[in-house]
Amino acid sequence: MTDTLISADRLSVTYGDTVALDDFSLDIPAGSLVALVGPSGCGKTTALRVIAGFETPASGTVSIRDRVVVGDGREIPPEKRNVGMVFQEYALFPHISVEENVGYGVRGADRSQRVHDVLKLVGLSDHRSRFPHELSGGEQQRVALARALAPGPDVVLLDEPFSNLDAPQRERMRRELRKILKRAGATAVFVTHDQSEALAIADIIAVMRDGRIVQTGLPDDVYEAPANPWVARFLGDAILMRGTVTDGSVHTMLGDIDTSLPTGTGVEVMVRPEWVTPHVHDSGACKVTDREFYGHDQRVEIELPGGDHVEALVPSRNRMAVGDRVAIELVDAIVYEVVDA
Amino acid sequence: MTQPESVVEVDIPVAGTPAAAVGGTAPSRRRAPWWLWAATIVVLVPVAVPILFLAARALGATDAAWNTLWSFRTLRLIGRSFVLTGLVTASATVIGVGGAWILARTDIAFTRFWGVVFALPLVVPSYVLALSFVSATGPRGLIADVTGFATPHLIGLPGAWLALTIATYPYVYLITAAAIAKIDPALEEAARSLGASPSRVFRTVILPQLRPAVGAGALLAALYTLSDFGAVSLMRFDAFTRVIYAQYSGRLDRTPAIVLSIVLVLVAGVFIWGEQRTRGKGTYFTRSAMRPPARHQLSTAQRFGAVGFLGVTATIGVLVPVAVLLSWLWRGITIGSDLFVPWKAIGGSLTAGALAAALAMMGAIPIVILAVRYASKATRWVERSVFMIFSLPHITIAIAVVAFTIRYATPVYQSILVLGLVYASMFLAQATSAAKASLLQVNPALEDASRSLGKGPIATYLRVTFPLMARGLLAGGALVFVTTLKELPATLLLSPPGFTTLAVRIWSAADEGLFARAALSSLILIGVSILPVYYLSIRPKHVLDT
Numbered sequence: 001m002t003d004t005l006i007s008a009d010r011l012s013v014t015y016g017d018t019v020a021l022d023d024f025s026l027d028i029p030a031g032s033l034v035a036l037v038g039p040s041g042c043g044k045t046t047a048l049r050v051i052a053g054f055e056t057p058a059s060g061t062v063s064i065r066d067r068v069v070v071g072d073g074r075e076i077p078p079e080k081r082n083v084g085m086v087f088q089e090y091a092l093f094p095h096i097s098v099e100e101n102v103g104y105g106v107r108g109a110d111r112s113q114r115v116h117d118v119l120k121l122v123g124l125s126d127h128r129s130r131f132p133h134e135l136s137g138g139e140q141q142r143v144a145l146a147r148a149l150a151p152g153p154d155v156v157l158l159d160e161p162f163s164n165l166d167a168p169q170r171e172r173m174r175r176e177l178r179k180i181l182k183r184a185g186a187t188a189v190f191v192t193h194d195q196s197e198a199l200a201i202a203d204i205i206a207v208m209r210d211g212r213i214v215q216t217g218l219p220d221d222v223y224e225a226p227a228n229p230w231v232a233r234f235l236g237d238a239i240l241m242r243g244t245v246t247d248g249s250v251h252t253m254l255g256d257i258d259t260s261l262p263t264g265t266g267v268e269v270m271v272r273p274e275w276v277t278p279h280v281h282d283s284g285a286c287k288v289t290d291r292e293f294y295g296h297d298q299r300v301e302i303e304l305p306g307g308d309h310v311e312a313l314v315p316s317r318n319r320m321a322v323g324d325r326v327a328i329e330l331v332d333a334i335v336y337e338v339v340d341a
Numbered sequence: 342m343t344q345p346e347s348v349v350e351v352d353i354p355v356a357g358t359p360a361a362a363v364g365g366t367a368p369s370r371r372r373a374p375w376w377l378w379a380a381t382i383v384v385l386v387p388v389a390v391p392i393l394f395l396a397a398r399a400l401g402a403t404d405a406a407w408n409t410l411w412s413f414r415t416l417r418l419i420g421r422s423f424v425l426t427g428l429v430t431a432s433a434t435v436i437g438v439g440g441a442w443i444l445a446r447t448d449i450a451f452t453r454f455w456g457v458v459f460a461l462p463l464v465v466p467s468y469v470l471a472l473s474f475v476s477a478t479g480p481r482g483l484i485a486d487v488t489g490f491a492t493p494h495l496i497g498l499p500g501a502w503l504a505l506t507i508a509t510y511p512y513v514y515l516i517t518a519a520a521i522a523k524i525d526p527a528l529e530e531a532a533r534s535l536g537a538s539p540s541r542v543f544r545t546v547i548l549p550q551l552r553p554a555v556g557a558g559a560l561l562a563a564l565y566t567l568s569d570f571g572a573v574s575l576m577r578f579d580a581f582t583r584v585i586y587a588q589y590s591g592r593l594d595r596t597p598a599i600v601l602s603i604v605l606v607l608v609a610g611v612f613i614w615g616e617q618r619t620r621g622k623g624t625y626f627t628r629s630a631m632r633p634p635a636r637h638q639l640s641t642a643q644r645f646g647a648v649g650f651l652g653v654t655a656t657i658g659v660l661v662p663v664a665v666l667l668s669w670l671w672r673g674i675t676i677g678s679d680l681f682v683p684w685k686a687i688g689g690s691l692t693a694g695a696l697a698a699a700l701a702m703m704g705a706i707p708i709v710i711l712a713v714r715y716a717s718k719a720t721r722w723v724e725r726s727v728f729m730i731f732s733l734p735h736i737t738i739a740i741a742v743v744a745f746t747i748r749y750a751t752p753v754y755q756s757i758l759v760l761g762l763v764y765a766s767m768f769l770a771q772a773t774s775a776a777k778a779s780l781l782q783v784n785p786a787l788e789d790a791s792r793s794l795g796k797g798p799i800a801t802y803l804r805v806t807f808p809l810m811a812r813g814l815l816a817g818g819a820l821v822f823v824t825t826l827k828e829l830p831a832t833l834l835l836s837p838p839g840f841t842t843l844a845v846r847i848w849s850a851a852d853e854g855l856f857a858r859a860a861l862s863s864l865i866l867i868g869v870s871i872l873p874v875y876y877l878s879i880r881p882k883h884v885l886d887t
Contacts, residue, residue: 054789078792085793091786095808105794151795 005030005187006051006155009071011060012211013046020046021057022211028155033181034189035198035219038208039234044191045088047208048157051189052085053078064154084148084156088163090140092132098143099128105151118146122180138169145177149184156181158190162197174201195235199223207231229336232270239271239310242338250335253308254328259335266338271330276312278302278326280319288324302326373715377707381723384704387759388730388738388766394748395741399603402596415601422581422608425498425573426566429505433562436506436654437513438555442543443647445521448636455651456518460511462658464870466827466844467508468571469863470658472851473665474500475575483665500576507658508572509565513558520554521547539637560616567609568734570830571844575851581605582736582830589740589834599744602737609732663867666860673857683846683862690826690842690869696757697764697825698772698818704765705772705817709810712773713780724773731770738767739834755837763835764825771824772817779813780806819873826870843869 006028013021020043028034036044049055051062053069053076061071064083069076084105092101103115119125122142132140141161148156161177162170178201181188192198198205199219206216207227215227226232229240243250245265250257252269254276261267278286278300289309290301293316300312300320312328320326440459444452462470477483479494495503524547532542548555570582581601589598639647673680708727711720730738742763746754753759783806791801829844836845843866850859 052789052793054792077797078789079795079797081793082795083793085790087786087790089784089786091784091790093787093790093805104791105796107795147790147794 003030004028005065006189007061007063008047008051009061009063011047011050011057011062013043013050013055013057019043019211021050021060024060024208024212026206026213026216028187028189029204030187031185032187032203033178033201035202035205036189036191036208037195037198037205038193040193042208043211044193044208045159046211048085048159048189048191051155052083052157053081082151082154084151084153086141086144086148086156086158086161088159088161090132090144090164092140092143092147094132096131097128098124098130098132098135101132101143102146102150104147107151114150118150121149121184122146137165138173141165141173142176142180145180149180149186154187156186156188158188160192161190162192162194170197177201199235207234209234225334226270229268229270232272232334237273237311237313239273239276241269241271243267243269253304253306254310254330254333257330257333257335261335261337268336268338270334270336271332273299273311273313275331275333276302276310277329277331278312278314278318278320279329280324281327282325284325284327286326286328288320288322288326291320291322302328304328373711373720377711377715380704380707381711384708384769385723385726385730385766387762388733388742389726391741391745392730392733392738394745395599395737396603398596398744399600402600415604418579418581418584418601419604419608421579422567422605425501425505425578425580426563426612428498428502429509429566430559430563432502432506433510433513434555434559436510437558437562438517438551440510440514440651440654441517441521442547443651445518446543446547446637447639447643447647449639449644449647449651455655458655458659459651460515461655462507463511463515464823464867464874465508465658465662466571466829466847466863466866467504467569468575468829468844468848468851469666469866470507470662471500471504471572471575472847472856472859472863473662474504475851476669476856477661477665483668487668496576497578501573501578501580503657504572504576505566505569507654508569509562510654510658512561512565513555516554516558516561517551520551524550556616560612563612564609564732567605567612568736570736571848574848581608582734585736585740586830586833595740595744598740602734602740605734606737609734613732663864666864669856669860670864673860678857680857680861683843683865686841686843686846686862687865687869689836689840690844690866692757693760693764693832693842694822694825696761697768698822700761700765701769701772701821702776702814702818704769705776705814708769708773709776709780710806712777714785727770727773730766731768733767734830735767735828736830736834738763739831742831743834755835757837757840760832760835760837760840763831764828765821767828767831768821768824771820772814775817775820776810776814779810783809823870823873826866 004027006026008024008026011021011024012019022043024043024047026034026036026047036047038044046055050057050070056075057070059071062069063071064081068074069081093104096104099115099119102118103111106114108114115128116125119128122145124139124142124146127135127139127143132143135143141164145156145158145161158177162174165173174197190202202219204216205219205222207214207222209230215222215231222231223235226235229238232238233240239254241252241254243252243266245259245261245263245267247263248258248260250259250267250269254271257269259267278284278288285305287303288300289303292299295316297313297315298320300314302310302312304310314320443449444456444459449455474495475482477495478492479485479496480491482492482494485491528546528550529542532546537545567581569580570586573580574583574586582605585598585601585605588601589595592598670680708723712724742759743754746759750759787805787809788801791805792798796804826842827844829848832842832845833848836842843862846862847859847866850856850862
C-alpha cells in the first residue's frame with residue numbers, strides 16, 4: 001500500500017460519562033477513498049471532527065503528512081490544518097453566491113481560475129452566480145464539495161454526504177462523488193451509517209463500534225471475512241449458528257463444518273445467504289416454503305429436515321417454486337470462537 | 342418561514358423569562374474565550390450594581406422607614422396597584438388574543454391593513470394616550486367643546502385602565518399572533534373532522550397551545566402597567582410609581598422612596614411567580630406542514646361584530662389620540678399661542694435613542710454569542726439577569742442609579758453617558774432576543790466550514806457570523822430606539838441639566854395644562870417612532886436554508 005497521509009493514533013474523546021472515541025487508531029493512505037462506517041452514535045463523526053480540529057481529544061495524536069496536528073501538547077487550529085470538510089447539511093454560506101462560496105478559502109492571484117476549474121470539475125459552471133437556496137440538494141452538495149476541494153487540501157472529510165438526498169439522487173451522487181474525487185486526485189474520508197454505501201464506493205472501509213475501529217480493509221475482504229459476528233451482521237445478512245467443536249468439526253442445522261479449533265470450544269458459525277445453494281431434486285431432504293423474486297436474484301426460505309428454516313439468496317436462473325423439494329450445498333462458512341464476557 | 346401578512350414582525354422579549362431556545366443550543370463542549378465574559382460583565386454592571394446597592398440600602402433603612410412602609414396607606418397602595426394591574430391585564434389579554442384569532446383564523450377582509458392598524462397603538466406612548474383621553478372628555482373637554490355634549494371626565498382608575506389597556510394589548514396581540522402562525526393547521530382540521538365547532542376548536546385546540554404565548558403577553562402587560570409612570574400620573578391615579586416619584590421629589594429624605602421602589606419590585610415578582618406557577622408543561626406547538634390554515638367563514642352578523650371590534654379598538658387607540666392631538670394643535674395655532682418646533686427636545690430624543698440603540702447592540706453581541714455558542718448554566722444566568730433587569734420598573738432603576746452615582750460616581754452623575762448606559766441595560770433584552778433569534782438560525786457548521794477553509798476565529802465572525810445576524814441585531818436596535826423615545830421616569834430623573842427629550846416635554850407641558858404644546862411634541866414623537874416600526878414590520882424575510 002502507498003504512503004500513509006493521515007495517521008490517527010490512540011485517540012480518545014469523552015463527553016461527561018459517554019465515551020465517543022476510545023483508543024481509536026486509523027491510517028489513511030494517500031489518494032484513497034476511505035469509508036468510516038458504523039451504527040449511529042459509534043463516534044464516527046467525532047473522529048472526523050477531531051481530524052479537522054473542531055474537537056480536542058483527551059489523549060492520542062493525529063498527524064497529517066508526518067506533522068503532528070494534535071497531541072504531544074500541540075494543537076493546530078482548524079484553519080491551519082489544510083483539511084477540507086463537507087458538512088452533513090453542506091453549510092453553504094447563505095449570504096454569498098456559489099462562486100464566492102467556492103472561492104472563500106482560496107488565496108492568491110489565480111483565485112478566479114481555480115474557482116472556475118473546480119466548478120467545472122463538479123459540473124456547475126453555469127450556476128456560479130446563483131445563491132445556495134436556489135440550488136437543488138444534489139447541486140448544493142456539489143458546491144460544498146467544490147468549496148472543500150478549491151484550496152487544494154491534503155484530505156477532504158465528508159460527514160454523511162448523502163444523508164440529505166433522496167434515494168435516486170443518492171445513487172447518482174455517490175458514483176459522481178467518487179469520480180470527482182478520483183479526477184481531483186484527492187484523499188478523502190467519508191462517514192456513513194449505511195454499509196451498502198460504504199461497500200459500494202470506498203477503496204478501504206473501516207468499521208467502527210463503540211468508539212473504536214473493529215476492522216479495516218478492502219470492502220471485499222471485510223465482507224467475505226468479517227472479523228467477528230457483529231461485523232458480519234452489520235455489513236450484510238448473516239445466518240449465525242451456535243455450537244461446540246467435537247473432533248475438528250461443529251454440528252449445525254446446515255450440516256457438519258470443519259474447524260481447527262480444539263474439542264469443547266464454544267463457537268458461532270456464520271454463513272451468508274448467498275453461500276447456501278439449493279438444487280431442486282425430487283428426493284431432496286428440504287422444502288421451499290417461501291420465495292421473494294427480485295429479478296436479478298431471489299430470496300428463498302427453506303425448511304430443513306429438523307424443522308428449522310434458513311434463507312438463501314439464489315440467482316434467478318436457478319428456478320424454484322414454493323413447495324419444491326431441494327437439496328442444499330454450502331459454499332462457505334466461517335467459524336468464530338465465542339468469547340463470553 | 343411563512344407568517345401571515347397581518348403580523349407585524351417585531352421581536353418582543355418576554356419579561357421574566359428568556360425566550361425558549363429554538364434549537365441549536367446544545368450544551369457546548371468548547372470553552373468561551375475570557376474576553377466574551379469580560380464584555381458581558383461590563384454590559385450588566387450599569388444597572389445590576391446600582392440595584393444591588395439599592396437593595397442593600399433598603400435593608401439597612403431605619404425602623405422609621407420600615408414603619409411607614411407597614412402603614413395603612415402603603416397597604417392601600419399595594420391594593421390599588423393590584424386592582425389596576427389585574428383589570429388592565431384582563432382586558433388587554435381579551436383584546437389581544439381576540440384580535441390575533443380574528444386576523445389569523447377568520448376570512449375577514451383586509452387582514453394586512455387591520456394587522457398593521459391593530460398593532461399601531463404600539464407607537465403611541467401611554468402618557469400621550471392618557472393626555473388625549475383626559476383632554477377630550479369632561480365638561481370642559483374637547484368633545485364637549487365641539488359637540489356641546491359633556492361626556493363624563495375620564496380620570497382616575499377608569500382613565501388609567503383604558504389608557505393602559507390600549508397601550509399594552511398590542512404586545513399580547515403580537516406575541517399571540519406569532520404563536521398562532523406556528524400551530525399546525527392539521528390539528529384544527531382533525532378537531533373539525535371530529536365534529537368540533539369553531540368555538541370549541543378555539544377553546545380546546547388553539548387556546549391550550551397558545552397558553553405559553555398568552556401567558557407571556559399577559560405578564561408583559563402586567564409588568565408594563567406596574568411600571569408605568571406617565572399614564573397614571575396624568576390620570577391622577579395614585580399607583581406605586583406616582584407615589585414613589587412624589588416621595589422622591591418632594592422630600593429631602595429619600596429613604597421612603599427607596600423602600601417603596603423595592604416593594605414595587607417585589608410586587609412585580611409576585612406577577613412573574615404567578616405566571617410561572619400557572620404555566621402548563623409540554624404543551625408547546627409544533628408545526629410540520631407549512632401550509633396556510635383553513636380560515637373560519639364568518640356569518641354576516643359575526644363579520645359586523647369582528648370588524649366593529651377591530652374598528653372600535655383602532656379608533657380609540659389611534660384615531661382618537663391623533664384627532665385630539667391635531668385639534669389641540671389647530672387650536673393652539675388659531676389662538677396664536679406660543680408654539681415653536683422643539684428642536685432641542687427632538688435632538689435630545691434622537692441622541693438618547695441612537696446612543697441607547699448603539700450601546701444595546703454592542704452589548705448584545707457578547708451575550709448572544711455566549712448564550713448560543715457556549716451555552717451553560719452560567720450563560721443562562723446571564724440571560725436571566727438581562728430579563729430580570731428588563732422587568733424592573735424604570736423608576737426603581739432610576740432611583741437606584743441616582744443614589745449610586747451621587748455616592749460613588751459623582752463625576753458621571755446625570756451625564757449623558759450614564760443615561761445612555763442605563764437605557765441600553767434596561768432595554769438590552771429587546772436587543773438580545775432579536776439577535777439571539779437570528780444567531781440561532783446561523784448553523785454553527787458555517788463557522789466550522791469557514792475555519793476549515795483557512796480563516797481564523799475573528800475573520801470568521803466578521804465574514805460569516807455578523808453578516809448573517811446583522812438584520813436581527815439591527816431590528817433589536819430599532820426596537821430599543823423606539824422604546825427609549827417613549828421612556829419617561831428614568832429620563833426625568835437621570836437627564837443631565839439642560840438636556841430634554843420629547844417625552845419630558847410632553848409630560849411637563851401636560852402637567853401644566855399646556856395641551857397645544859404637548860400635542861405638538863406628541864405628534865412629532867409618534868412621527869419619529871413610526872419609521873423604525875415600519876422598518877421592523879416590512880423587513881424582508883430571511884432566506885437562510887441552513
